[in-house]
Amino acid sequence: MDTAAARDLLAEAERTNERRVVVLSGDRDAGLAAADRLLDALPIPLTETSLVSTSDDLACEHVPVRNAGRLLGTTQKAVVLDCHEDCRPNALGRVVGAVDGGGLLVLLTPNLDDWPAHRDAFDEGLAVPPFDTRDVTGRFRRRFVETLRAHPGIAVYDADSNTLVRDGRTNPAPRLRKQLPDPPESAAFPRESHEACLTADQTDALTTFESLREPGHAVVADADRGRGKSSAAGLAAACLAREGLDVLVTAPGRRSAAELFARARELLGSLGDLASDGDTVETSGGGRIRFAKPPEAADLPGDPDAVFADEAAAIPVRLLESLLDCPRLAFTTTVHGYEGAGRGFDVRFRDRLAETDHDVHEASLSDPIRYSGGDPVEAWAFRALLLDARPAVDPLVGDAAPETVEYVSLSGADLAADEHLLREVFGLLVYAHYRTEPDDLARLLDAPNLAVRALVVDGHVASVALLAREGGLDADLRAAMYDGERVKGNMIPDVLTSQLRDEDAAVPFGYRVMRIATHPAVRSRGLGSRLLGEVRQEFADDADWLGVGYGATSELLSFWAANGYGTVQLSTTRNDTSGEYSAIMLDPLSAAGRELHDRHAGWFADRVSGVLSDALRDLDADVARAALRACATTPDLHLGERDWRVVAGAAHGPGMYGVDPGPFRKLAVRHLVAGDADLLSADEERLLVGKLLQSRLWDDLADRLRYHSTSQAMRALGDALRPLVAEYGTEAAREELRRFEN
Numbered sequence: 001m002d003t004a005a006a007r008d009l010l011a012e013a014e015r016t017n018e019r020r021v022v023v024l025s026g027d028r029d030a031g032l033a034a035a036d037r038l039l040d041a042l043p044i045p046l047t048e049t050s051l052v053s054t055s056d057d058l059a060c061e062h063v064p065v066r067n068a069g070r071l072l073g074t075t076q077k078a079v080v081l082d083c084h085e086d087c088r089p090n091a092l093g094r095v096v097g098a099v100d101g102g103g104l105l106v107l108l109t110p111n112l113d114d115w116p117a118h119r120d121a122f123d124e125g126l127a128v129p130p131f132d133t134r135d136v137t138g139r140f141r142r143r144f145v146e147t148l149r150a151h152p153g154i155a156v157y158d159a160d161s162n163t164l165v166r167d168g169r170t171n172p173a174p175r176l177r178k179q180l181p182d183p184p185e186s187a188a189f190p191r192e193s194h195e196a197c198l199t200a201d202q203t204d205a206l207t208t209f210e211s212l213r214e215p216g217h218a219v220v221a222d223a224d225r226g227r228g229k230s231s232a233a234g235l236a237a238a239c240l241a242r243e244g245l246d247v248l249v250t251a252p253g254r255r256s257a258a259e260l261f262a263r264a265r266e267l268l269g270s271l272g273d274l275a276s277d278g279d280t281v282e283t284s285g286g287g288r289i290r291f292a293k294p295p296e297a298a299d300l301p302g303d304p305d306a307v308f309a310d311e312a313a314a315i316p317v318r319l320l321e322s323l324l325d326c327p328r329l330a331f332t333t334t335v336h337g338y339e340g341a342g343r344g345f346d347v348r349f350r351d352r353l354a355e356t357d358h359d360v361h362e363a364s365l366s367d368p369i370r371y372s373g374g375d376p377v378e379a380w381a382f383r384a385l386l387l388d389a390r391p392a393v394d395p396l397v398g399d400a401a402p403e404t405v406e407y408v409s410l411s412g413a414d415l416a417a418d419e420h421l422l423r424e425v426f427g428l429l430v431y432a433h434y435r436t437e438p439d440d441l442a443r444l445l446d447a448p449n450l451a452v453r454a455l456v457v458d459g460h461v462a463s464v465a466l467l468a469r470e471g472g473l474d475a476d477l478r479a480a481m482y483d484g485e486r487v488k489g490n491m492i493p494d495v496l497t498s499q500l501r502d503e504d505a506a507v508p509f510g511y512r513v514m515r516i517a518t519h520p521a522v523r524s525r526g527l528g529s530r531l532l533g534e535v536r537q538e539f540a541d542d543a544d545w546l547g548v549g550y551g552a553t554s555e556l557l558s559f560w561a562a563n564g565y566g567t568v569q570l571s572t573t574r575n576d577t578s579g580e581y582s583a584i585m586l587d588p589l590s591a592a593g594r595e596l597h598d599r600h601a602g603w604f605a606d607r608v609s610g611v612l613s614d615a616l617r618d619l620d621a622d623v624a625r626a627a628l629r630a631c632a633t634t635p636d637l638h639l640g641e642r643d644w645r646v647v648a649g650a651a652h653g654p655g656m657y658g659v660d661p662g663p664f665r666k667l668a669v670r671h672l673v674a675g676d677a678d679l680l681s682a683d684e685e686r687l688l689v690g691k692l693l694q695s696r697l698w699d700d701l702a703d704r705l706r707y708h709s710t711s712q713a714m715r716a717l718g719d720a721l722r723p724l725v726a727e728y729g730t731e732a733a734r735e736e737l738r739r740f741e742n
């Protein structure tokens, strides 16, 4: 790229405070040399430049592609992203956000015509056994190249032929540069906090946060990425802590709360109120700002005065609900961008918030901080990575019912050919699953092991399922897996083989429902079940099993059980963000699938009482009940005469559970897995789980189940045992019962 063109492009970026993209396409070495010349010719210091690449080929900072997340929240004047050997959509999303207004994103790419056929390390990751890289398609790249050629603000330079294909200038009319906002005349927070705001939106948001000085208020701040909402929250947290309040901050990860803490520290520092600056920030007024992961924050440790949930949409609603007991609440959420849509924050949580006694205040920030509004590179990134994909608007699917929808199979080619459909499918997945990210868009379009099935109404997506083919692995791979090697993309066979030590688990093949989502406007009408029914019918003669692995809640366990899926495993560690244990369930389709299911269901029932008294001691009793109820087997119950005498005796008083817990546990598992669900009340079942299986202390259990006293809880367990003895006991057991009943 000749120096004059590069200088003109950078000058335009600086003049408008927008970003520009330079694509250097062609041979990698030629591209690198062109990048080197470009950076040399431009007035951009090396210290403000990063190269994101598999190798360290330029004189500036080098960030490995897999660590591109390091750039999140930082800003650079120029970032060079090397797309030759490992083009990761996630890295692209992170890198774009790190370029400052007036800066350049430089992409090193293969020749744009050839790129879709080029295979790299990312594609190798998509080539899940038994597929190989040749099975991976290049649709994501084809679409990506089209966006590079079509969007304004993107220069394309062919480094092989030294030709400037597009100069990337948009020649905008001159605009007034934004001034820093004036602090409000009268503000409740210190003037310095308002002076620290960079846009008028941020000032307004901070003013909204002032309501939190009094208890009984909640603030919801939403914005697109990079509008400074976390920073506004940080300034507010600092002001509250300065007044002596204890502020608990939670976010999907500590990293995501970094900006909030940074602003709080800066402000307290400049006010001279920073007493201690470790993981917890303490103020000279006796206040503090501390962090806890969502599952811990949900218990409101130390009864904080205020809770701030940053990126709240990426935190499960169940955990957010536990925060509502705190007198002051703040939630920030991203409108567009993957974190934003997760788990229907708007749909479900705002209603819950409105039902509380808190006065709810809203703040919206639309002015970007790092670059001007209307920046063409932001618009391009939204489109290229579908950051703004949304489910169909409600009225378009409002009439969807199980009888009126059409079941369709959507191949990568179908999705690539129909942008509307792609947006709706992807938008729905993003909306419902907080972990959906840019890499998933490429997977959807190119991965050979994935299949998309949907229910559509008038061409609009009402429900969608993403299926991943798993298993059917040869003996060598199975042995490797058994020996502990990670075999990518085979989640269920992997768990059954390596954790549960079943070397044959990956012989049969099946489809794991990776994600399923029904449009929020039409949930609970049977669409999700219809979709799973159709999937079952379609694959009945073509696969050995259907399966699923997900963060277990009692509602979801019931949903899957109602659709024929049976529990075979509960994980022994919790997910960091959701705090949920995951469940694996199977729905057998063939004889081989049934074999696999039956041996694991049987084994699950055999071992579950051991696990519940150990790693799963803190599993929610209702999740345990639902997981056991969803296990499709009938556990053995071989109790001897002496066992029954102990159990029946305990049901009436003189016998004691503690002398020999074994038979009680067997009885509980037998009933909770395969017994008549109406025999005991929900609380009685919770007692079986809590006392007999999880060995909780009586005081704790009485408290949890709201019994007036420990002895009342003990009597309730006896009452629960009686019908069980009557139902399952031998003649000897019933004889024992009759002794006491008379």
Ligand SMILES: CC(=O)SCCNC(=O)CCNC(=O)[C@H](O)C(C)(C)COP(=O)(O)OP(=O)(O)OC[C@H]1O[C@@H](n2cnc3c(N)ncnc32)[C@H](O)[C@@H]1OP(=O)(O)O
Pocket (backbone or CB within 6 Å): 432, 433, 463, 513, 514, 515, 516, 517, 518, 519, 522, 523, 524, 525, 526, 527, 528, 529, 530, 548, 549, 550, 551, 555, 556, 558, 559
């Ligand atoms: C691998 C995975 O994807 S697991 C995660 C599943 N997906 C999600 O959680 C995304 C958000 N949720 C959704 O999109 C939907 O709620 C789905 C896909 C779970 C269910 O789709 P729907 O079309 O509502 O299913 P359908 O109407 O057939 O069955 C609903 C029943 O499932 C149960 N159910 C399952 N999950 C839930 C839930 N989160 N909230 C309420 N009910 C639920 C209920 O029993 C419900 O019956 P009800 O409405 O009479 O109470």
Ligand SMILES: Nc1ncnc2c1ncn2[C@@H]1O[C@H](COP(=O)(O)OP(=O)(O)OP(=O)(O)O)[C@@H](O)[C@H]1O
Pocket (backbone or CB within 6 Å): 073, 074, 075, 196, 197, 198, 202, 223, 224, 225, 226, 227, 228, 229, 230, 231, 232, 259, 263, 334, 369, 370
């Ligand atoms: N008042 C401020 N003072 C200094 N820097 C700020 C301020 N507001 C925002 N920034 C900077 O602008 C960038 C975006 O801010 P922030 O992270 O708060 O925004 P956000 O809306 O939460 O965005 P994201 O969704 O990307 O986290 C950050 O790099 C931050 O350091």
